[in-house]
Amino acid sequence: MLLSRFGMYTAAAPGVPTTGGVRLKSDTGGHVYAPGMALVGINHVALEVGSIDEALAFWERLFGPLQLRGRSGSMAFVDMGDQFVALMRAPRGGPDTVRHVGIVVDDKDVVRAAAVAARVDVSRPPSLDVHDPWGNLLQVVDYREIQFTKAPEILAGMGLTGLEKTEAAIAELRAKGLVRGLAP
Numbered sequence: 001m002l003l004s005r006f007g008m009y010t011a012a013a014p015g016v017p018t019t020g021g022v023r024l025k026s027d028t029g030g031h032v033y034a035p036g037m038a039l040v041g042i043n044h045v046a047l048e049v050g051s052i053d054e055a056l057a058f059w060e061r062l063f064g065p066l067q068l069r070g071r072s073g074s075m076a077f078v079d080m081g082d083q084f085v086a087l088m089r090a091p092r093g094g095p096d097t098v099r100h101v102g103i104v105v106d107d108k109d110v111v112r113a114a115a116v117a118a119r120v121d122v123s124r125p126p127s128l129d130v131h132d133p134w135g136n137l138l139q140v141v142d143y144r145e146i147q148f149t150k151a152p153e154i155l156a157g158m159g160l161t162g163l164e165k166t167e168a169a170i171a172e173l174r175a176k177g178l179v180r181g182l183a184p
Helices: 052-063 110-117 152-157 167-175
Strands: 044-049 067-071 077-079 084-089 102-103 129-131 136-142
Touching: 044 052, 052 077, 052 084, 102 110, 110 136, 136 152
Parallel strands: 044 084, 102 136
Antiparallel strands: 067 077, 077 084, 129 136
C-alpha cells in the first residue's frame, strides 16, 4: 500500500514494483526518489480546443496578456516561464468532470474575479475550477499555497520577485525535507 497525496491508502498498480531502485522517504529522512532517475516536474500539458483564436481569447480573459512560445493554425504554446501549455485544435468532446489541469497563478482571487466578469462558471471558494468552452477543466491554484516552487531567478525573470509561500506550504515542504532558503 502507498499513501496518496489525498491521505488515503491505495494499492500499488499491478506489475509495478514498489521496491528496487525506489526508496520511499523514511522517518529518519531517507531519500524519496529513485537514484539517477527522478520525476522533476511537468514541462507542458496539451489541451484540446475547438479554435486556437477563441482559446487564446478565453485564456487572456482569465489570465491577462499571454506570452506565446509559438503558434500555427492548429497549435499555440502559452509560455509560463520555464513551462508551457499547448493548445491543440481538435473536435469538441464532452466536458471533463475529473480529468483536469492544475494552473498555478500568483493571485487566485484576481483570476476568480476575471472569470466571473467574463461570465465563466466558477466553483465555490476556496477552490477555483473553471471549464473552458471545449470542456477542459482548469483547476486554478495559488502559487503561495502549494508545494510547487520555482527557482528565485525564474520568478525574477517572470516579474514575480517577492512571491512567497504561505506558512502551510512551507510546513508541507519542510515535512518532506525540501525547504532550503524559503522564507519565512
